[in-house]
Amino acid sequence: MGFKLILVAAFLVGCATAQNYRICIPTTSTQICQNLDNIGSQVICERVETKVDCAIKIARGAADIGIFSEEEIVLLGHQQPSEHRVVASIRDVSRPEPFAFEAVAVVPFNHTGGLEGLRGGKYCHPGFDQNEQRWSPRVLKAFELAVARTDRCPDSSTDRKTAEELEVDTLSKFFTSACRPGPWSANTTVDNDLRNRYPSLCSLCGENANCSRYTLDMGVTVAGIQNTNRHIQALECLRSNNNGTVAYVAWQHVREFFTIRNPQDATSFALICEDGSLRVLTTEVLTSATAPCSFVKQPWSTIVASSSTAAAVQASMREWWPNGANPGGNSWQSVLFNAVIGGANARLTFEDGIPTTQNYTSNVRNFTTITGSSSCIPARRWCTISAQEHNKCTWIRSAAYTLGIEPAISCQQRSNIFECLTDIRDNTADFTVTPSNYGYLSRQHYRLSSVKLVQNSRSNPLAFTRVAALLRESSTQSITRFENLRGKKACFPEFGGISYVAFVRAAHERGVISSSECDYGRAVGEFLDSACAPGALDNSHALTESNYNATNLCSLCKSSVSVAGGNDFTCAYDETNMFYGNNGSILCLADPNSDIAFVELQNIESHLRTAGLQQTDVRMLCRNNTLAASTGVTVDQNCLLAYVVDSEVLARRNDPLLNSLNTMLDSLEMHFGYSAANGAQLINLEMYSPFDGISDLLFKDTAIGLSEPSSESTSEPIKNYNELFQHLESCTGSAAPLPGLATRSFVSFITLIVTSLVVRFVMN
Ligand SMILES: *[C@@H]1O[C@H](CO)[C@@H](O)[C@H](O)[C@H]1NC(C)=O
Ligand SMILES: *[C@@H]1O[C@H](CO)[C@@H](O)[C@H](O)[C@H]1NC(C)=O
Ligand SMILES: *[C@@H]1O[C@H](CO)[C@@H](O)[C@H](O)[C@H]1NC(C)=O
Ligand SMILES: *[C@@H]1O[C@H](CO)[C@@H](O)[C@H](O)[C@H]1NC(C)=O
Ligand SMILES: *[C@@H]1O[C@H](CO)[C@@H](O)[C@H](O)[C@H]1NC(C)=O
Ligand SMILES: *[C@@H]1O[C@H](CO)[C@@H](O)[C@H](O)[C@H]1NC(C)=O
Ligand SMILES: *[C@@H]1O[C@H](CO)[C@@H](O)[C@H](O)[C@H]1NC(C)=O
Ligand SMILES: *[C@@H]1O[C@H](CO)[C@@H](O)[C@H](O)[C@H]1NC(C)=O
Numbered sequence: 022m023g024f025k026l027i028l029v030a031a032f033l034v035g036c037a038t039a040q041n042y043r044i045c046i047p048t049t050s051t052q053i054c055q056n057l058d059n060i061g062s063q064v065i066c067e068r069v070e071t072k073v074d075c076a077i078k079i080a081r082g083a084a085d086i087g088i089f090s091e092e093e094i095v096l097l098g099h100q101q102p103s104e105h106r107v108v109a110s111i112r113d114v115s116r117p118e119p120f121a122f123e124a125v126a127v128v129p130f131n132h133t134g135g136l137e138g139l140r141g142g143k144y145c146h147p148g149f150d151q152n153e154q155r156w157s158p159r160v161l162k163a164f165e166l167a168v169a170r171t172d173r174c175p176d177s178s179t180d181r182k183t184a185e186e187l188e189v190d191t192l193s194k195f196f197t198s199a200c201r202p203g204p205w206s207a208n209t210t211v212d213n214d215l216r217n218r219y220p221s222l223c224s225l226c227g228e229n230a231n232c233s234r235y236t237l238d239m240g241v242t243v244a245g246i247q248n249t250n251r252h253i254q255a256l257e258c259l260r261s262n263n264n265g266t267v268a269y270v271a272w273q274h275v276r277e278f279f280t281i282r283n284p285q286d287a288t289s290f291a292l293i294c295e296d297g298s299l300r301v302l303t304t305e306v307l308t309s310a311t312a313p314c315s316f317v318k319q320p321w322s323t324i325v326a327s328s329s330t331a332a333a334v335q336a337s338m339r340e341w342w343p344n345g346a347n348p349g350g351n352s353w354q355s356v357l358f359n360a361v362i363g364g365a366n367a368r369l370t371f372e373d374g375i376p377t378t379q380n381y382t383s384n385v386r387n388f389t390t391i392t393g394s395s396s397c398i399p400a401r402r403w404c405t406i407s408a409q410e411h412n413k414c415t416w417i418r419s420a421a422y423t424l425g426i427e428p429a430i431s432c433q434q435r436s437n438i439f440e441c442l443t444d445i446r447d448n449t450a451d452f453t454v455t456p457s458n459y460g461y462l463s464r465q466h467y468r469l470s471s472v473k474l475v476q477n478s479r480s481n482p483l484a485f486t487r488v489a490a491l492l493r494e495s496s497t498q499s500i501t502r503f504e505n506l507r508g509k510k511a512c513f514p515e516f517g518g519i520s521y522v523a524f525v526r527a528a529h530e531r532g533v534i535s536s537s538e539c540d541y542g543r544a545v546g547e548f549l550d551s552a553c554a555p556g557a558l559d560n561s562h563a564l565t566e567s568n569y570n571a572t573n574l575c576s577l578c579k580s581s582v583s584v585a586g587g588n589d590f591t592c593a594y595d596e597t598n599m600f601y602g603n604n605g606s607i608l609c610l611a612d613p614n615s616d617i618a619f620v621e622l623q624n625i626e627s628h629l630r631t632a633g634l635q636q637t638d639v640r641m642l643c644r645n646n647t648l649a650a651s652t653g654v655t656v657d658q659n660c661l662l663a664y665v666v667d668s669e670v671l672a673r674r675n676d677p678l679l680n681s682l683n684t685m686l687d688s689l690e691m692h693f694g695y696s697a698a699n700g701a702q703l704i705n706l707e708m709y710s711p712f713d714g715i716s717d718l719l720f721k722d723t724a725i726g727l728s729e730p731s732s733e734s735t736s737e738p739i740k741n742y743n744e745l746f747q748h749l750e751s752c753t754g755s756a757a758p759l760p761g762l763a764t765r766s767f768v769s770f771i772t773l774i775v776t777s778l779v780v781r782f783v784m785n
């Protein structure tokens with residue numbers, strides 16, 4: 022018995038000393054892992070793309086330790102409430118208090134009427150561009166939410182409004198004047214518009230402040246107080262507009278302001294608590310590192326470990342860093358501390374009881390869960406097409422909600438793009454990101470439009486969608502121009518896809534297909550002898566209500582599954598059709614029956630190899646109606662039939678909430694785009710990067726940002742993309758009154774309503 026115990030104990034000790042904890046290290050930090058290995062540390066690197074990837078790995082048991090910022094730990098409290106344990110918090114040596122910051126509201130000591138008593142008052146805010154305190158939009162707006170109920174707007178129409186506008190409108194009705202500097206929207210157009218329309222919310226900033234900052238006379242400088250600090254300025258705004266004013270600032274700066282700079286005024290002011298009660302700023306109150314009451318308390322950043330290793334990790338860390346400080350010197354303990362925890366001022370406070378992330382955060386920062394929250398604009402529904410995409414969407418949703426980005430997002434998983442397009446058309450989803458291959462079908466068949474186009478790396482032209490016409494070299498005897506394609510056999514990746522539309526456009530330019538024919542099925546079907554254009558017979562791809570029998574557009578296709586009876590006719594738009602997709606089209610071209618294929622050039626070399634074709638077997642037919650001078654697929658850009666963006670964000674045309682979706686995407690870009698991924702990012706999640714190691718989820722890995730679909734764009738691929746749909750617009754402009762077609766102008770929408778009313782009237 023005793024022997025057994027000793028054995029077990031020895032085994033456990035053996036395990037503990039042999040243990041090498043896997044710690045998350047960003048893929049961008051290259052040096053540190055080698056250093057740690059060289060000096061024999063007890064940790065090994067687990068490379069992660071982002072902190073969110075780290076949290077997922079720890080929860081799965083694929084990593085043991087991660088460091089999470091204040092907002093990241095709040096996110097985990099909501100998204101992974103009990104999957105992790107908090108081993109220690111990371112504080113500053115000069116700030117032993119339990120919170121990273123507290124946001125408080127200061128009013129005159131004789132204020133009456135509680136929070137409602139602030140109605141009609143004046144409001145001083147540190148500003149939306151201040152980052153000294155790492156305040157998220159949710160923190161920046163927490164006070165406004167509590168006093169002015171900016172999440173409710175019972176009397177306002179939400180049509181065409183943005184969340185920012187509804188919020189600012191409510192505020193301007195609550196306060197008579199304010200200074201609320203910095204950008205109110207991530208969208209500059211919206212931001213400028215709101216500043217012009219709601220000047221009262223900038224009127225306290227001082228002369229010529231332009232609402233971008235405070236220009237108040239701050240008086241003499243007092244040692245230890247920065248007159249340029251926005252919180253100090255907001256407090257000065259309160260002091261100089263004393264009567265009926267409130268300042269929303271950090272407790273830390275309230276203490277500085279009233280103990281060092283203006284001690285004589287301290288007792289003329291008080292904190293107002295969420296229940297409306299006051300706490301006068303007596304010396305005793307100001308001495309305390311924690312505020313008597315606050316609107317937001319922020320937990321410190323943390324060291325987190327998996328539930329199964331947390332106790333051992335904490336015990337080890339207590340040995341590595343006995344007093345929570347960097348031991349200095351060249352030990353691995355010091356190197357590790359410096360690399361992942363902080364410099365000389367960082368201090369670890371080991372958390373007794375090793376709480377779950379929810380327990381750690383909910384006592385401090387407790388806001389309602391996403392499903393229980395209220396807002397003026399309903400959550401925008403993001404349609405996803407796989408479980409992995411859905412998972413990434415769920416994290417973006419939760420992170421955006423944690424930061425307070427409005428409107429909220431919800432995620433809906435369907436099984437393919439067409440189901441998403443249908444859902445959006447039928448108003449059971451709001452937006453999705455799709456390859457430009459579906460641009461025409463989305464516009465024509467599903468009546469959607471682009472909210473944003475996805476930008477690709479400028480320096481990498483291969484990241485864009487490039488469509489070319491590839492002839493079999495043997496066909497160049499008889500085909501040298503588009504005219505020669507009449508009565509020939511062609512391969513398309515998909516009916517109505519980008520290559521199909523690029524061909525139609527080129528054929529229009531060359532005058533071989535009549536521009537007055539708006540039925541693209543008939544136009545191509547009657548011009549060619551036959552083709553493989555997968556989907557041509559399917560309702561999901563119906564370009565028009567056509568009476569054209571499109572069977573010849575699929576007669577070249579081959580089924581990849583053998584059918585009893587030997588009839589292998591197929592028009593399927595999936596892998597059961599051997600000639601579906603860009604690789605399928607190349608396989609189709611390899612068939613001696615076919616003459617030409619219209620394809621995207623992405624991975625073309627590999628498709629050719631798979632189909633057994635050499636570069637010398639193919640030659641491009643250029644858009645200017647000449648054959649390329651040489652064979653092969655590396656021909657200059659001017660030869661291409663299309664050179665356009667590779668994906669876009671689609672939504673319902675005429676969705677009254679389109680503007681709020683547009684600015685929400687600008688906010689996502691600001692917080693989770695590539696420009697956000699620097700030290701100032703509040704939650705390290707990158708929406709364009711692979712997620713949990715998986716590429717091309719929601720956005721392709723080639724995405725670098727979002728841009729406006731505007732036709733004035735100077736970017737070549739954007740201009741080209743818009744041009745590709747111009748014929749569609751001219752068609753629908755003259756076509757029968759299908760509601761809300763291509764042109765997005767309101768006028769034409771009104772015209773449509775009038776037309777349909779007239780029709781109805783006449784018919785009755
Ligand atoms: C509060 O006191 C100030 C003077 O200190 C006075 O001007 C103001 O009218 C008082 N406000 C109220 C609501 O009593
Ligand atoms: C204020 O903003 C406007 C427009 O944004 C700009 O033209 C003007 O120069 C700004 N004024 C100051 C004092 O910064
Ligand atoms: C302060 O506000 C109260 C109520 O709005 C007003 O009656 C009083 O005259 C104001 N006092 C000063 C000094 O502005
Ligand atoms: C978390 O908090 C709940 C309720 O306060 C408590 O029952 C539970 O034991 C706590 N869990 C941990 C791991 O601290
Ligand atoms: C957090 O808030 C919810 C409701 O808002 C409440 O039920 C819960 O008790 C709060 N938790 C803590 C720890 O304050
Ligand atoms: C379309 O044409 C094909 C072959 O020409 C024929 O078999 C089929 O019945 C036709 N379909 C319709 C609906 O007319
Ligand atoms: C084309 O590529 C897809 C996806 O990589 C694959 O599933 C399919 O089998 C390929 N088709 C052909 C005909 O090689
Ligand atoms: C047509 O375009 C190709 C590819 O850019 C170019 O090499 C050729 O000179 C052009 N031909 C004419 C007649 O413009």
Ligand SMILES: *[C@@H]1O[C@H](CO)[C@@H](O)[C@H](O)[C@H]1NC(C)=O
Binds near residue numbers: 208210680681683684
């Ligand atoms: C800003 O939002 C509006 C719609 O609210 C949109 O039309 C515009 O393109 C957006 N982008 C920029 C850069 O202004």
